Amino acid sequence: MNPYQQNKRWKYILLAFALIIASGSLLYTKYLVKNIARSERTRAQVWALTMKQLLSSDDNDYLNFAFAVRDSLTVPAIITDDKGDIINARELDSTKTFIKLTNEVLEPGQKAKVYDPEYFKSELEMMKSQHEPIRIKTGYGFGKGYWLVYYKDSLLLTQLRVFPYIQLTVIAIFLLAAYTAFSSSRKSEQNQVWVGLAKETAHQLGTPISSLMAWIELIKDKFNAEQDPLMLEMENDVKRLEIVADRFSKIGSKPVLEQHSVYAVVEDFINYFKVRVSNKINFELHGNQQLQAGINIPLFDWVIENLLKNAVNAIEGTGNISVNIGASKTKKLIYIDVTDTGKGIPRSKFDTVFRPGYTTRKRGWGLGLSLTKRMVENYHNGQIFVKDSELGKGTTFRIVLNVLGRAPKTRLLQKAALSNA
Structure with a gap:
């Protein structure tokens, strides 16, 4: 458990x-x-x-x-x-x-x-x-x-009739206030620990990554392997480690969002990711290539990476993962749907999957989707939720971004805006 x-x-x-x-x-x-x-x-x-x-x-x-x-x-x-x-x-x-x-x-x-x-x-x-x-x-x-x-x-009997309800109400209000205060304090402490751990991890990764980059350059010069495919893939992996370290260094601080083509950013990561998973899984990308939104590429790549890894883990054997990028009728909201043909999620767990510690894997920590939600909502002013899922057929996660970089008012509004998109 x-x-x-x-x-x-x-x-x-x-x-x-x-x-x-x-x-x-x-x-x-x-x-x-x-x-x-x-x-x-x-x-x-x-x-x-x-x-x-x-x-x-x-x-x-x-x-x-x-x-x-x-x-x-x-x-x-x-x-x-x-x-x-x-x-x-x-x-x-x-x-x-x-x-x-x-x-x-x-x-x-x-x-x-x-x-x-x-x-x-x-x-x-x-x-x-x-x-x-x-x-x-x-x-x-x-x-x-x-x-x-x-x-x-009598007055005594009347008071005795209502007293337990008043007493229980006061106790409930007190417990609720105490729980809220302690929960807020605990979350604040957890956030501080998480930020400190993330920044220390980024710092510790910096030295070996720099050494690896130097060793790769040395090998390419010594063996004249500038265009060797294996060396290029090694170089891509080390660059990915640099990006991971950069991601951790940004935890706890407000990232800079810049206008980028959402399609191009997602396409670049899929091209990197799909050669590192089983060839039994087919990747598809569809959508409007002109749509732009405020994005921090290292952190947004992390979002896509977590969703794709989650989709790969949900597929047992052969399957498909498709990413569809579109916009609402008002063109103010951009949505990114990540759909897999995996085992699906029960409807009762649609919100639970984003909570820290929730996982169906024996060795999982249950942090991937929790971090994804934090990066989408806190850092990109967006929303993420399970759009649809059916046991044995697959799941669709939806990311919603505001073209202007502002947070959608509520989840209900965004769903209504995208219901006919």
Whole structure:
């Protein structure tokens, strides 16, 4: 299993644990809410029965006890008779339970309260939506037949219902922010290590490459082999090593892009590359030879090299690799399609293949396509993606470059622009 797949598996394992913890928290909270809700319904029943007894009893000791029980209940509730008229209320907003004091005198120094109908209407609707009313038979007081006791969740129960969701949301935001910060820091450190390693590699390659060039010139003079095909190929390989060293030296710095014929640059590299792979693989190049774009040739050759090597590795035995160069209808975007007749890529892996560490080869490091994506997008202001692939038939990678050297706004825009190209 490659490092990318291992990291992906650990992410899934940690995500599963997080879901288990979140589910456990929600289930336990639901259990507590259910018990508290049952307790509050019992309180509402006790309060209603207490009010019923208060209206029918003359025992002072019992009345004192009933008042104490009534005052200890804190569930917001409203009692109505069978006609819907309000008989009593409990634990509602004291600032909204009446509009004004009338002149009707109940006892010396007291006036009757006139209740706010709109407030009670809204409270009743809320209570009806939350719980079924408690029906109590009675023959006393204001109503005949039965009372209906409506109640709603207490503030504590309401807070308990929403608290776990708020808690999990805050934790998720914190973890996401922490993950983003650590991921950004880790990528920054990796980039610094990568840049340092690349530049040191270029420096180390410089001395032996210079020596090889000198030895080739010496051999050509000593054996009069200026036009010998083998010496020419050796010279081409050493020059390629110089280009590779130059590529590594450019990592971490912004390369200079110059206008070149895309067809000519790709053709030069294919001519170099195809004599160094199996003759069972056929190379084809098609397209508009006049199209130009801002290119850094050493780095762009690296892009084409990685795509061609990937195509060669995908072909088992005999096959074809074709490169097609064209432009969008607006002529603002240039596309380069590299198509092989290899084993193909599953659609679920279209984005995964560009991630560091992903490879299907036993000895592969999984860096080729990751570097290719970096060079296309970061250094050439372009985009690269898997245009199409079918298992057992082959794959097409598409590179998109802007004629003006600017980055395409989004992948969706470029795909739309090239869909009919």
